[in-house]
Amino acid sequence: MDVLLVLLIVGMLIFGIVFALVSYTNIFSFINGSQVVGSVSSNIFKTVVVPVDSHQQIIINLDNNKSFETIAITQKIMFPFSKEKKIATEWPKGKAGFLVKSYDGSTIEMLGYRYKTIAKTAAKNGYNALLDLTVNNNRRIDKDNINYPYLYVWLDYNQNAQVDRGELISLKDLGIISIDVGSMRVVNRRINSSVINREGSYLRADGSKGSILEVDLFQDPFYREFLTTIKVPDKIKSIPNVQGSGLVRDLQEATAESSVLLSTVVNYYSHESLSQRYTMLNSLLLEWARSENMRFLVHLSQFSTDRFKLRLASDLKPSSYRSIHSEVSLALNHLMVVEQFTGKRLLYVFAKEVLNTQTGEIELHLAISFNNDIIARSVVVANSNRQQQEVIISNDMLNFTNEQKVQINEEYEVVKKNIFAKLQAEKPDIQELIAEFKKDQYRWVDESLQNQIETGEYFIRERKTINVPRRRYLIECIKPGNIIDQQVRDCADGKIAKTW
Numbered sequence: 001m002d003v004l005l006v007l008l009i010v011g012m013l014i015f016g017i018v019f020a021l022v023s024y025t026n027i028f029s030f031i032n033g034s035q036v037v038g039s040v041s042s043n044i045f046k047t048v049v050v051p052v053d054s055h056q057q058i059i060i061n062l063d064n065n066k067s068f069e070t071i072a073i074t075q076k077i078m079f080p081f082s083k084e085k086k087i088a089t090e091w092p093k094g095k096a097g098f099l100v101k102s103y104d105g106s107t108i109e110m111l112g113y114r115y116k117t118i119a120k121t122a123a124k125n126g127y128n129a130l131l132d133l134t135v136n137n138n139r140r141i142d143k144d145n146i147n148y149p150y151l152y153v154w155l156d157y158n159q160n161a162q163v164d165r166g167e168l169i170s171l172k173d174l175g176i177i178s179i180d181v182g183s184m185r186v187v188n189r190r191i192n193s194s195v196i197n198r199e200g201s202y203l204r205a206d207g208s209k210g211s212i213l214e215v216d217l218f219q220d221p222f223y224r225e226f227l228t229t230i231k232v233p234d235k236i237k238s239i240p241n242v243q244g245s246g247l248v249r250d251l252q253e254a255t256a257e258s259s260v261l262l263s264t265v266v267n268y269y270s271h272e273s274l275s276q277r278y279t280m281l282n283s284l285l286l287e288w289a290r291s292e293n294m295r296f297l298v299h300l301s302q303f304s305t306d307r308f309k310l311r312l313a314s315d316l317k318p319s320s321y322r323s324i325h326s327e328v329s330l331a332l333n334h335l336m337v338v339e340q341f342t343g344k345r346l347l348y349v350f351a352k353e354v355l356n357t358q359t360g361e362i363e364l365h366l367a368i369s370f371n372n373d374i375i376a377r378s379v380v381v382a383n384s385n386r387q388q389q390e391v392i393i394s395n396d397m398l399n400f401t402n403e404q405k406v407q408i409n410e411e412y413e414v415v416k417k418n419i420f421a422k423l424q425a426e427k428p429d430i431q432e433l434i435a436e437f438k439k440d441q442y443r444w445v446d447e448s449l450q451n452q453i454e455t456g457e458y459f460i461r462e463r464k465t466i467n468v469p470r471r472r473y474l475i476e477c478i479k480p481g482n483i484i485d486q487q488v489r490d491c492a493d494g495k496i497a498k499t500w
Contacts, residue, residue, distance in 0.1 A: 054113050056127075056217075057111070057126050060210065061096045062096065063096070068092070070090040070091060070194050080227060098154045099111050127181075148171065154168055175205045184214065195215070198214040221344060238429060239252055239428060246341045247295060284423075285341070296339060309391065311391070328400060349368055368398070373404065479500055
């Protein structure tokens with residue numbers, strides 16, 4: 001009986017120790033942001049769902065006789081939902097306007113995605129922004145609400161996407177006495193390319209009701225205007241200012257940022273043949289795309305941690321365009337160029353550090369997708385010495401299907417033909433740049449020596465006699481110490497120069 005009791009106690013102690021270790025491991029993992037997995041052989045990314053860009057805003061429709069409508073993207077109404085640039089956005093039409101917050105009646109804060117809440121966090125959508133304005137969980141905004149005096153409807157009468165005088169009207173002046181946030185229901189109704197996610201009601205002083213909407217306004221990042229400008233040197237102003245698109249700047253500003261792009265553009269216009277220009281366009285597109293940070297490379301670097309550093313292998317880096325690249329490398333480079341010129345995100349990175357409970361090692365589970373299709377998947381174990389482990393995305397990791405390669409090439413050709421048409425429409429007078437470029441083509445690496453030759457200084461200064469191979473007497477080639485070897489014989493035969 002005593003033996004059984006001892007065994008029971010020992011067993012409970014062992015179980016407690018194991019449980020404590022597992023719990024500690026999980027807690028340690030949780031603190032360090034790592035997920036817990038049981039096996040090193042399986043990647044947690046079996047499938048992926050790419051995130052959807054959201055531009056959800058709260059809109060009030062003041063017209064009871066007309067449903068909410070948007071102005072089509074083709075009208076290119078440009079609005080800065082980010083601090084970097086304006087992007088073409090579908091826009092409220094007629095007597096519908098944005099519900100905004102303003103403390104001075106001129107500057108506004110949009111009530112929608114990324115609205116800063118009381119908790120100083122970004123709202124996930126317009127509905128969450130509205131909820132943040134309510135008090136005591138009553139899901140209603142009325143004249144007793146502290147935010148009510150600062151709420152306006154922005155009616156953009158001239159559709160210039162700027163708040164002009166007379167376009168901000170307070171809820172009080174509109175006769176809106178309350179907004180029933182609790183009435184908002186999911187509808188998911190499409191208007192043009194935008195989507196009405198939720199719809200609810202507001203109450204007027206005369207007892208009538210109107211509709212309040214949460215709308216995900218469609219944006220086309222192909223059309224953009226940067227909010228900052230780059231100074232263009234005078235000599236570059238002869239370069240045609242072909243309009244860029246997506247993430248890249250117009251050609252003059254881009255060449256001001258990249259000397260490689262400048263020489264590529266000049267080289268392009270120095271050729272008259274259309275076929276030559278079209279072939280050279282591959283290099284021009286890549287250099288133009290590289291003049292701004294490549295979206296995929298930025299996205300890749302954002303997943304680097306103290307334990308892991310993600311980077312592309314040298315044969316995949318978009319350093320220069322070469323037709324001899326592998327099909328995989330060309331497909332990836334073409335995808336990155338398409339991303340830059342369209343502004344659309346096509347390549348996605350999914351990475352998470354996890355703790356393998358069987359080995360006790362931290363692993364990086366990595367997946368790369370082309371839209372929702374995974375094209376690379378890997379598991380990398382962290383260094384045991386806590387040094388940062390390089391995770392190199394190599395050629396053999398990526399796997400594009402034939403259908404994907406065809407799709408990528410088609411999208412790339414669309415970009416290529418569009419830019420080619422714009423470049424060909426220009427007839428720039430850049431003969432001075434072409435002459436300078438051709439001169440630079442033949443410039444020596446040692447520019448000081450070239451300058452001496454061009455000025456004639458090289459030919460009048462004292463120079464050492466260059467010892468070139470020639471036939472000699474054997475005695476002339478004997479090495480110190482009267483040594484005669486094969487080198488001495490070759491020197492006498494004129495096969496090698498005397499270097500001793």
